[in-house]
Amino acid sequence: MAVRIIEVRERVMARNDELAAGVRERLHGAGIPAFNLVSSPGAGKTALLERTLDALGDELGISIVTGDVQTQNDADRLARRTERLVQAVVTGGACHLDARQVDTALDALDLAATGLLFIENVGNLVCPASWDLGEEAKIVLFSVTEGEDKPLKYPKMFREARYAVFTKIDLLPHVPFDLERGRRCALEVNPTLQLFETSALTGEGLEEWFAFLRRAVHPAPVPG
Amino acid sequence: MHELSLALEVCRLAEVHLAEAPATSLRNVAVEVGDDANVEVENFRFCLEALLSAPPFGAARPTILRCAGPTLRIAYLEVDDGRPDH
Numbered sequence: 001m002a003v004r005i006i007e008v009r010e011r012v013m014a015r016n017d018e019l020a021a022g023v024r025e026r027l028h029g030a031g032i033p034a035f036n037l038v039s040s041p042g043a044g045k046t047a048l049l050e051r052t053l054d055a056l057g058d059e060l061g062i063s064i065v066t067g068d069v070q071t072q073n074d075a076d077r078l079a080r081r082t083e084r085l086v087q088a089v090v091t092g093g094a095c096h097l098d099a100r101q102v103d104t105a106l107d108a109l110d111l112a113a114t115g116l117l118f119i120e121n122v123g124n125l126v127c128p129a130s131w132d133l134g135e136e137a138k139i140v141l142f143s144v145t146e147g148e149d150k151p152l153k154y155p156k157m158f159r160e161a162r163y164a165v166f167t168k169i170d171l172l173p174h175v176p177f178d179l180e181r182g183r184r185c186a187l188e189v190n191p192t193l194q195l196f197e198t199s200a201l202t203g204e205g206l207e208e209w210f211a212f213l214r215r216a217v218h219p220a221p222v223p224g
Numbered sequence: 225m226h227e228l229s230l231a232l233e234v235c236r237l238a239e240v241h242l243a244e245a246p247a248t249s250l251r252n253v254a255v256e257v258g259d260d261a262n263v264e265v266e267n268f269r270f271c272l273e274a275l276l277s278a279p280p281f282g283a284a285r286p287t288i289l290r291c292a293g294p295t296l297r298i299a300y301l302e303v304d305d306g307r308p309d310h
Contacts, residue, residue, distance in 0.1 A: 002307040006245055008298040012233050012255070095226050127226035130262045156262050 016131060019099035023134025026106065027117065033216045034117040036133050038157060039141035040150070041123030044167035046074045047200035048141065048209075049118060053081040055210055060217045061115030065089060065105040067097040067122045074120060085109060096127040099134055115217050125154040136216075137162035142186065144168050144177040151182075151189045158189040163196065165209070170199040227264055230296070231271035237298055239280065245303065250276070250284040252302035257288055258295035265290070 011017075027034050037045045046066075053062060062082070066075040067089045075088035087105040089097060102119060109117075119135060121128045129138075140161040142150060145168060151158040158164065164186050172179060179197070186193055196212070198205040238253055253276060257263050265288055272286035289299055 002305050003251060004303060004305060006241055006301040006303060008237070008241055008300055010237055011297045012230055012237070013296060015233065015236075094229060096229070098229070126262070127229075130226060156260075 013130070013132075016099045019103055020132035020134040023099055023103050023106065024136075026103075026111075027134060027136075030111045030114070032111060032114050032117050034119060034133075034135045035163075035216075036119045036121055036128070036135035036138045037141065038121045038125070038128045038138055038161070039123060039143070039167075040125045040146060043123070043141040043143040043146070044200055045120050045123070045141055046077055048165065048167060048198065049078055049120060050081050051200045051203070051206055052118075052210070052213065053078060055206070056116075056213060057082045057084070060213060061113055062118065063087075063109045063111075063114040063116070064118045064120060065097075065102060065109075066120040067091060067101070069093060069095070069122055084113070091122060095122055095124050096131050097121050097133055098131050102133045116213065125150070125157050129154075129157040129160045139163040139165060141165045141167050142182065144171055144175055144179070144182070146177075148178050148182040149185050151185045155189045158186055158193065161190065161193065163194045163212075164190075165196040165198055167198055167200065169197050169204060170202045226262075227268040228271045230263065231268060231275050234272060234286075234298060235275050235281070238284075238301060241301055242303070245305075248306035249304045250281050250301060251304055252285050252287055254287040254289055254299040254302070256291050256295050256297050256299050258291050258293040260292075260294045261296040262294075263296060 039045055063084050064078055065087045068074055069091050072088040075086045079086045087108045089101045089105055119133055138161040140157055142164055196209050198209055257265055269288055276284040
């Protein structure tokens with residue numbers, strides 16, 4: 001038999017990145033900033049989005065794509081807060097969303113009436129870090145019920161993110177979480193991270209979060 | 225867990241390249257995996273072994289080539305084109 005070598009030299013993520021570039025171009029063309037929300041399970045992505053929809057859903061024209069391994073529970077929760085379609089992606093076992101799923105999900109959304117898109121990824125601090133979905137930025141949520149050293153344990157996710165949101169800060173009096181140490185750990189991994197501190201329960205810190213989202217949709221004109 | 229997704233993509237790419245080549249069977253897939261590629265190597269190898277031992281491949285094997293950095297790419301395919309040795 002004749003054994004021979006076929007040189008390939010092709011990146012495994014090439015196809016996903018190609019699709020992500022298409023999603024990015026599509027969203028950019030429609031003038032829609034898109035944020036990919038990532039966190040460990042239970043960090044409060046859906047709760048933060050519920051409060052965000054209540055406050056800004058109509059004002060900013062927020063559309064949402066949710067990803068879950070099983071069930072549409074998150075999408076159902078969010079759909080109660082908005083007239084817009086909340087597009088659910090059930091991954092059926094996969095631990096992350098990929099660009100193809102997001103591209104398909106966009107087909108179901110009314111992009112002409114969308115001013116801001118959130119992609120609520122599968123709760124997982126490892127795998128979603130590797131998949132570009134065509135978003136403008138990843139936003140990592142970090143609950144105060146987790147350890148302060150979470151960024152050191154999952155550095156890729158915190159390096160890939162441009163923003164980090166501490167959640168459930170209403171629990172600070174009841175949990176042994178050192179917020180200053182949490183900030184230090186996050187900034188040690190990624191010194192350019194912009195931090196937010198929020199409670200979806202009490203509303204603390206949400207005004208700053210909302211102001212950030214308003215600026216994302218309506219950026220200030222460049223002077224000159 | 226995402227190693228299975230990556231292994232499936234390796235197999236998809238292998239099929240694309242095999243379709244372009246007059247190869248009859250795949251023997252080996254060599255994949256370069258960087259230290260910062262966010263890949264658990266033994267899990268990835270296990271997934272590749274499972275997928276490459278099933279149709280349409282039959283009895284192919286993975287070779288993992290460790291390297292530095294975030295690299296994750298197929299280096300080469302080793303194929304048997306069915307012709308006799310010279």
